[in-house]
Amino acid sequence: MPELPEMESYRRLLGRLLDSRAITDLQVNREKSINVAPEAFRRQLVGATVRTIDRRGKMLLFLIDEERILLLHLMLGGLMVWGTEAERPQRTVQVEIAFGAERLYWVGLRLGYLHLLSAEQAEAVLRKLGPEPLSAEFTETALHRLLQGRQVALKALLVDQAVVAGIGNCYSDEICFAAGLQPSRSCDSLQSAEVARLYRAIGAVLTEATAAGGYMDVPLFAGDTTTGGFDARCRVYDRAGEPCVRCGAAIVRRDVGSRKSFCCTACQSGDGI
Ligand SMILES: [Zn+2]
Structure with a gap:
């Protein structure tokens, strides 16, 4: 399962790849991987821009705007692949989000998930976590x-x-x-x-x-x-x-x-x- 170093490395790499790019399309092939109806998921995300990507523990938080956060937990076996349609992973893709010609593909999401949350809902999830081990508060x-x-x-x-x-x-x-x-x-x-x-x-x-x-x-x-x-x-x-x-x-x-x-x-x- 990816831990802090894997997710922090993903955060840094994705930050460069997604920089100010708008979501142009998305496809949900496994409804259990998300927390809202696919149509609502699509309506709220297509056209939006990922402002920044944060990490907390083993989770990534894609900040869409002031109010919406896409929270990713890969859990056991979940993986992300970035590439063009031609570079689509040779495995079942559960969710894919397009940024123009390139897409972010999620595979292996059995227990893993992408939840679209309000800032308040995200805070309720993050509140349960202990301190970040590389933060100043962790003395x-x-x-x-x-x-x-x-x-x-x-x-x-x-x-x-x-x-x-x-x-x-x-x-x-x-x-x-x-x-x-x-x-x-x-x-x-x-x-x-x-x-x-x-x-x-x-x-x-x-x-x-x-x-x-x-x-x-x-x-x-x-x-x-x-x-x-x-x-x-x-x-x-x-x-x-x-x-x-x-x-x-x-x-x-x-x-x-x-x-x-x-x-x-x-x-x-x-x-x-
Ligand atoms: Zn030894």
């Missing part, structure tokens, strides 16, 4: 407070969108590795020095992954050399059996609750002391 002290007294696994806390927004299965493992902490560590067992390492790891991993275009390597458009650049740089995620880049021991898959998780048991601290 080391704030992280310390979030961890205090929580008898849950570190990974479970990191992926909880109500606690901190935008981190999922991949980056929670990468952050734990960078911090030298096992994903199964109980949050309330972390010492101050470990919280400091965790805080630095969150910033470093998410910043590096965003700059590298995230780990999901399906190009957004023909000639896109940015998207997916972090895939080769993942240190532990989906790397069971490969040698740890820090100590050489084999990376192991050790699920946390029902979540797939990877770590190095040799150099990531698993005890509570």
Whole structure:
């Protein structure tokens, strides 16, 4: 599932592609992917211009005008492709929006969605999210407070969108590795020095992954050399059996609750002391 780095990378790339371009047409092939009747969706969007694109957590917000926001959550398996009619993806397209000769295609939207919301409705959705981990408000002290007294696994806390927004299965493992902490560590067992390492790891991993275009390597458009650049740089995620880049021991898959998780048991601290 795309996480903060993937969506932030999409936001930056789409910002350049959609810059001040009006929506000229759209097609909804799967009504469940949107939240209003297709005709109303069409009526409200065709002719409008995407003023700007924001991101919150794993969601993108296409700001249409003062009152309307198109909120995108790709969830598991959702993908976007930008291109001409000739570059149409060779898969079932659920929704497509045309900007002149080029279109933005959505495929794999099973759980993912595009919801047309008022500013108030969007705010009600966003209010449920925790802080942005790369924002100024997310300080080391704030992280310390979030961890205090929580008898849950570190990974479970990191992926909880109500606690901190935008981190999922991949980056929670990468952050734990960078911090030298096992994903199964109980949050309330972390010492101050470990919280400091965790805080630095969150910033470093998410910043590096965003700059590298995230780990999901399906190009957004023909000639896109940015998207997916972090895939080769993942240190532990989906790397069971490969040698740890820090100590050489084999990376192991050790699920946390029902979540797939990877770590190095040799150099990531698993005890509570
Ligand atoms: Zn190691």
